Amino acid sequence: MSLFTVKQLTKSYPAGKTAVNNLSFELNKGECLGLVGESGCGKSTLARCLLWIESIDSGSIYFKNEAIEQLNERQLHPYRKKIQIVFQNPSAALNPKLKIKDSLIDPYAQYRKELNLSHFSYTSKDAFVKQLLEAVELPSDLANQYPHELSGGQRQRVTIARAISIEPELIVLDEPTASLDVISQGAVLTLLTELRETLNLSYLFISHDLAAVRQMSQRIMVMKEGKLVDQFNCDHLFAEERHPYTKELISIF
């Protein structure tokens, strides 16, 4: 089943070049779709368009057959709950003045009236936070600490716990391990794979690191200068018909 169907999506910035140029693709429920391309090719712009925090110039984005560009802000509210994002830099994503438990509870507090959780259950704030920390393999005593008291890897686990707290259908992972050391990177990627299976999540996994994208994804899309130049199943990565740019990326990974 298609979760996202994107048709001929174009987005440009005033006085700038076209960041996303006539992009079409589908993202299926339960899959991890990888998006790879060099810095500046338009990956994050595409992510912001899908989250509808950036308007589009033309084209369509369907979420489960509903055209999101036709929804008003009130109609977008339930849509926003179904899609969460994890950014590259967990320090910027967490409020330094809030204890971890207060950051973690934020999405739940925002959407609690509409939530029908099946994996997590809310009995009290402390118990809920404990479940979330356990899900990302963090000790529960981190709940009372502040972001600066945690390591980068721990902080990124907190942002992942926050993203999964309202059991979204899709998480956009925008370079989620780029700020971490190699060991933490591997551990976070393994955790994300386990969470996708346990919580039946779908991912759009954005990275300039083809090796990480290959480890995580079932299908891969390759972007170059705003355009989608290649898309294929992971097991076809080394096939002869790959686009020359994909072959170039393979040669450097």
Ligand SMILES: Nc1ncnc2c1ncn2[C@@H]1O[C@H](COP(=O)(O)OP(=O)(O)OP(=O)(O)O)[C@@H](O)[C@H]1O
């Ligand atoms: N708010 C903005 N205003 C003007 N131009 C922008 C804006 N955001 C992005 N751009 C431009 O759009 C293009 C695509 O940027 P984008 O951040 O989407 O690329 P990216 O592939 O995510 O890069 P990176 O991997 O470095 O994050 C770039 O040329 C960038 O300069």
